Amino acid sequence: MGSFSIWHWLVVLLVILLLFGSGKISGLMGDLAKGIKSFKQNIKEEQPDASMEAQAQGQSQPAGSIQGPAAASTAQTASAQTTPPRPGA
Numbered sequence: 001m002g003s004f005s006i007w008h009w010l011v012v013l014l015v016i017l018l019l020f021g022s023g024k025i026s027g028l029m030g031d032l033a034k035g036i037k038s039f040k041q042n043i044k045e046e047q048p049d050a051s052m053e054a055q056a057q058g059q060s061q062p063a064g065s066i067q068g069p070a071a072a073s074t075a076q077t078a079s080a081q082t083t084p085p086r087p088g089a
Contacts, residue, residue: 017025
């Protein structure tokens with residue numbers, strides 16, 4: 001009762017073929033294969049492009065040294081504090 005015999009699988013396959021038809025199943029499998037090939041091709045194309053873009057930009061700063069908004073506002077506040085007050089203000 002726990003396992004299916006070959007006859008069970010043949011009946012299931014026959015029902016599937018009757019419902020969908022052999023032409024539709026082969027068309028779906030062809031479309032699936034085209035999708036997989038296209039996906040693999042796009043993955044292979046994207047990886048070198050990202051590294052080439054980074055080299056083309058000539059990143060002079062090492063990774064992780066970009067100032068965030070908090071650091072930029074702190075730098076502006078520090079420069080504002082070092083300027084002397086204007087007379088009459």
